[in-house]
Amino acid sequence: MARQLTLDLTMPPASSRDDFLITAANRDALAMLDAPERWPQGRLLLIGGPGSGKSHLVGFWAAEHGAPVSHGWTLSPDAVDELVRPGGALVVEDAHEIGGNATAEQGLFHLWNLAGARQALLLITARTAPRDWGVALPDLRSRLETAAQAVLGPPDDALLPAVLVKLFADRQIQVAPEVVDWLVLRMERDLGLARRLVAAIDRESLADRRAITRRLAAELLDKLTPADA
Numbered sequence: 268m269a270r271q272l273t274l275d276l277t278m279p280p281a282s283s284r285d286d287f288l289i290t291a292a293n294r295d296a297l298a299m300l301d302a303p304e305r306w307p308q309g310r311l312l313l314i315g316g317p318g319s320g321k322s323h324l325v326g327f328w329a330a331e332h333g334a335p336v337s338h339g340w341t342l343s344p345d346a347v348d349e350l351v352r353p354g355g356a357l358v359v360e361d362a363h364e365i366g367g368n369a370t371a372e373q374g375l376f377h378l379w380n381l382a383g384a385r386q387a388l389l390l391i392t393a394r395t396a397p398r399d400w401g402v403a404l405p406d407l408r409s410r411l412e413t414a415a416q417a418v419l420g421p422p423d424d425a426l427l428p429a430v431l432v433k434l435f436a437d438r439q440i441q442v443a444p445e446v447v448d449w450l451v452l453r454m455e456r457d458l459g460l461a462r463r464l465v466a467a468i469d470r471e472s473l474a475d476r477r478a479i480t481r482r483l484a485a486e487l488l489d490k491l492t493p494a495d496a
Contacts, residue, residue, distance in 0.1 A: 284327040288429045292420040293320055299417040300328055303356075303388050307415050310382065312362075313392045315419030318458030321392045324419075325358055328390065332356040339365040339393075342374025351381045356388035363393040366401030376407040422456045430458055434465040442479050449481045454488055464491055
């Protein structure tokens with residue numbers, strides 16, 4: 268039987284605050300995010316691996332605070348003035364990418380100081396702690412390493428199945444609970460893998476007109492899992 272040509276017509280992922288799944292893996296980080304009055308000097312680093320929920324958190328936090336969102340590697344000293352509104356808020360995502368980029372490092376350093384001078388909240392996201400970024404600018408490195416951190420933990424036993432159900436629902440797919448339960452018992456606690464797996468299951472199911480079963484899930488999980496895992 269010929270494979271059916273598939274188009275990705277899925278709805279964008281639900282990304283409001285109400286759609287954020289709260290568990291022990293992210294509860295403390297969310298509490299810190301929601302208490303900016305407790306951020307030392309109005310600055311917070313949000314640390315978490317790929318697929319940990321950083322972008323979801325940033326999305327609704329930025330919307331609620333009217334905060335522009337920039338990416339670390341795009342920063343430059345000449346462009347930060349327009350980002351910082353007195354008494355406002357702003358977000359810098361993927362700050363771990365600035366290490367070794369002199370322009371971006373200088374840009375973040377100026378942004379850091381300007382946010383303080385204008386009493387603006389500054390939320391910075393990264394995959395790892397600042398000591399691992401390879402920042403060369405000493406003044407910036409010292410500031411980052413002493414900043415408050417909110418850390419998103421790896422998915423726990425409550426979060427992973429809830430995320431899988433949500434990812435299928437975002438694609439308007441109803442999947443049997445036993446398929447989700449089977450996956451949770453066998454896959455790595457990795458939300459990035461969960462996204463790739465659900466997308467692959469959706470594509471394969473549509474292309475071959477196959478029901479979403481444990482067998483299909485097993486085939487695709489095996490393809491997406493490194494041989495040494």
